[in-house]
Amino acid sequence: MTAVEVVAHRGATAEAPEHTMAAYRQAAAVGADAVECDVRLTRDGVLVCVHDRQVRRTSNGRGIVSALHLAELEQFQFGARRPKGRSRWADDEILSVTDEPDLENGLVLTLDRLLDYITATPGSLRLAIETKHPTRHTRKVEEALVDCLRRYGLLGNGRPVEWAGRPAVRMMSFSQLAVRRMADLAPGMPTVQLIGKRLRPVRRELLLGNATAMGPGIALIRADPAFVADAHAAGKEVHVWTVNRPADMDLMRELGVDAVITDRPDEMLRRLGRD
Numbered sequence: 167m168t169a170v171e172v173v174a175h176r177g178a179t180a181e182a183p184e185h186t187m188a189a190y191r192q193a194a195a196v197g198a199d200a201v202e203c204d205v206r207l208t209r210d211g212v213l214v215c216v217h218d219r220q221v222r223r224t225s226n227g228r229g230i231v232s233a234l235h236l237a238e239l240e241q242f243q244f245g246a247r248r249p250k251g252r253s254r255w256a257d258d259e260i261l262s263v264t265d266e267p268d269l270e271n272g273l274v275l276t277l278d279r280l281l282d283y284i285t286a287t288p289g290s291l292r293l294a295i296e297t298k299h300p301t302r303h304t305r306k307v308e309e310a311l312v313d314c315l316r317r318y319g320l321l322g323n324g325r326p327v328e329w330a331g332r333p334a335v336r337m338m339s340f341s342q343l344a345v346r347r348m349a350d351l352a353p354g355m356p357t358v359q360l361i362g363k364r365l366r367p368v369r370r371e372l373l374l375g376n377a378t379a380m381g382p383g384i385a386l387i388r389a390d391p392a393f394v395a396d397a398h399a400a401g402k403e404v405h406v407w408t409v410n411r412p413a414d415m416d417l418m419r420e421l422g423v424d425a426v427i428t429d430r431p432d433e434m435l436r437r438l439g440r441d
């Protein structure tokens with residue numbers, strides 16, 4: 167059994183706002199093995215790390231990421247911490263972080279800037295990239311991702327470079343089509359088929375599909391822990407998200423999953439005796 171890989175979800179988001187350099191630096195500081203990010207294409211074809219289709223939850227701007235140019239996104243302040251129960255930030259709360267979007271926290275994070283950081287110290291953090299798929303840009307996201315990874319020297323002959331015996335990057339998606347597309351574009355790229363709410367009806371199909379790993383949500387594994395052994399028997403890794411409760415972390419260790427995606431990488435590492 168390989169060691170459980172600890173993956174910081176959008177960075178160490180229990181301690182810093184999602185998809186900010188502060189969150190990624192914190193993940194590195196606590197010793198996470200890898201970080202996760204979501205990517206979307208802007209209207210002018212730039213990959214940015216933004217989870218939602220719209221920017222209103224995580225910035226003081228309005229609009230749909232795929233309908234905005236990068237220069238427009240760069241006018242918004244990203245990265246404040248959203249108060250509980252609030253659907254968006256109040257402008258004064260965002261501006262209290264910094265007055266102008268700054269490189270460290272406020273400026274929308276491009277995948278390039280995240281890769282600049284990760285490749286500056288090769289091997290310190292692997293990267294799990296989830297592609298998000300609005301109608302605009304269907305098909306283009308994976309192509310842009312492959313181009314980007316090639317530019318950074320992370321993908322040679324369709325296969326990622328290895329850091330500490332594991333691929334430096336992998337692609338994840340809830341879309342089976344996107345996973346297949348990535349397998350066509352870069353046959354050696356590890357892919358994670360994310361699974362949302364309905365594991366049972368699709369279980370066989372997913373296990374037989376061409377993703378190298380299955381990515382069920384934690385609720386599915388609580389309900390069906392045998393899925394982990396079944397996936398392993400089918401030759402698939404199991405990467406579970408988003409595991410934040412201590413009891414779930416312990417369950418992941420007991421079941422021997424391959425990767426745990428968590429907002430609290432420090433706590434997961436502690437529970438693995440790696441702090």
Ligand code: G3P
Pocket residue numbers: 175202204217296338360381407408427
């Ligand atoms: O790592 C998979 C997980 O991030 C999927 O859910 O909504 O956080 O992108 P979401």
Ligand code: CA
Pocket residue numbers: 202203204296
């Ligand atoms: Ca994600």
